Amino acid sequence: MKAPDITRLLRDFALLIARVAATYEKDTALQEDLIQDISLLVWRALDSTEGSKNQFREESTLKTYIARIAHNRAVDHVIKEQRRHATSKEYDESSDTFSTPANSHEQVLDLMSGLHKLKINYRQVIALQLEGFSFPEIATTLGLSEDAVAQRASRAKQQLAKLMNRS
Amino acid sequence: MDPQIEQWQQAFKANTPKVDTEALIQRTRRARQKMKWKAFADVAGAVTVTLFVLYTLIFDVQSTGQFILIACLLPVPLAFTVWSFRLRHKQWTMQTADVNSMLNFEKNALHKQVHYWKVSFIACAVMWLGLLLLAIINITLYATWTLWLTQLLANAVVVLGAGWRYRYLKKALPDKLKRIDEVS
Known part of the structure; x- marks a missing residue:
């Protein structure tokens, strides 16, 4: 190119x-x-x-x-x-x-704070999902099966929601 | 789409770090150029060394012993260049592969590193034992204490260094592998 x-x-x-x-x-x-x-x-x-x-x-x-x-x-x-x-x-x-400033971007920073606290294998999947990738595309990126991606995505979502509710 | 994911997606994109794209492109362009020059310098270096050895072999050799020695040395820089090129190519391929393949490659490389130092340590130790044998014979026959003791001591440092590196890497291996497993 x-x-x-x-x-x-x-x-x-x-x-x-x-x-x-x-x-x-x-x-x-x-x-x-x-x-x-x-x-x-x-x-x-x-x-x-x-x-x-x-x-x-x-x-x-x-x-x-x-x-x-x-x-x-x-x-x-x-x-x-x-x-x-x-x-x-x-x-x-x-x-x-990770510091959580109290301003209008609080929710946004909470999301990043939660992401940083996730285990990397969950973080990868959810970050790609948030970027708009489909499960087959995430599977290609990470070298995993689509089932494994779906399983990780579900767990990642649960854990992230839990972390963000706690903060 | 899941409304929760959709909400996070908006927040995620809103939190994109500020990037000066033009400056980033300039820096990347310069780094890429530097990388190309480095690769060119490596190849030029290998070719120069090979040509020098070839010149010595053709014009400067004065005995059959010298000819054999230099002829044996001739493929070394070439082989080293080919080996380092293949290694870099493999590393490069892994950098564009999927994350899982890259992690498997890293784990494999860690095992190979330990194996390399184990073999190096054994080879150094065997050579040192050979040197010890020669030293015993020479000292017994000619009483050349200083020469042989100096050689034994100098080479013992190399053997101990290789041994220490092998033990250190072997001990650190499970921890390094665990860290890779944690991200896979």
């Missing part, structure tokens, strides 16, 4: 990438690094594809492909961060102390 096409696609999907990064990393500086890393991977991936018309016949296929790269990189980021903080347990503690 040519550079102008790639920049156009990055422009189109930058917000999706940013939301994936925000789902996995709440530290703003690390979030920015993660957005940059994902964008670079997406660029490289699109650079090595032959062309949008050949490989991505539909918009949804391309969106799923980018979401797959973004989630893949974000999960890798979480594993590396956990390893980095393995001795101090700083990462886990910070995950449980």
Whole structure:
């Protein structure tokens, strides 16, 4: 794919990438690094594809492909961060102390706070669902069966609702 | 659609972090360029080393022993380049694969890392024992204490280093695997 096409696609999907990064990393500086890393991977991936018309016949296929790269990189980021903080347990503690400012965005922040407290395998599924992906698309992104996705989605929804009602 | 999910969906999108898309594209473009130059430098380095070894083999060799030694060295930089290229390609493929495949790849890589250090430790230990045997023979015959003791000590550091790394990685493996299992 040519550079102008790639920049156009990055422009189109930058917000999706940013939301994936925000789902996995709440530290703003690390979030920015993660957005940059994902964008670079997406660029490289699109650079090595032959062309949008050949490989991505539909918009949804391309969106799923980018979401797959973004989630893949974000999960890798979480594993590396956990390893980095393995001795101090700083990462886990910070995950449980997400601040909840009392302003008009309180409900929104509660959702993100709840998402950060979910186990990653549930967080992945619900974040993709919130992004508007169907179960078959989520299954392709995560490498799971549709049944497993449906099961996780149901549990994730229950747990998220419980967490948000508690806060 | 489930009204609860629909409500969360709106909240989720409303909470999108602010992104300066143009700056992000510029930074990504520069990083991509840098990555390409790095890959080019790696290949250029390997080709230069190979050409240098080839030049030495053709023009600078003065004995059959030297010829055999340099001929054996010739494929090393090439093999290393091919190996690192294949490894990077595999890692790259995994970065665009689904999350589950990437996690399985990471688990496999951790096992391989421990195995690599185990083999390295055993190989270093065997070579050290060979050196010890040579040292005993030489010291007994020629009393060359300083030379052989220095060599034994220097190589013992390498053996101990490889052993320590192997033990450390083996001990840390279950924890690392557990962390991957937790996210899969």
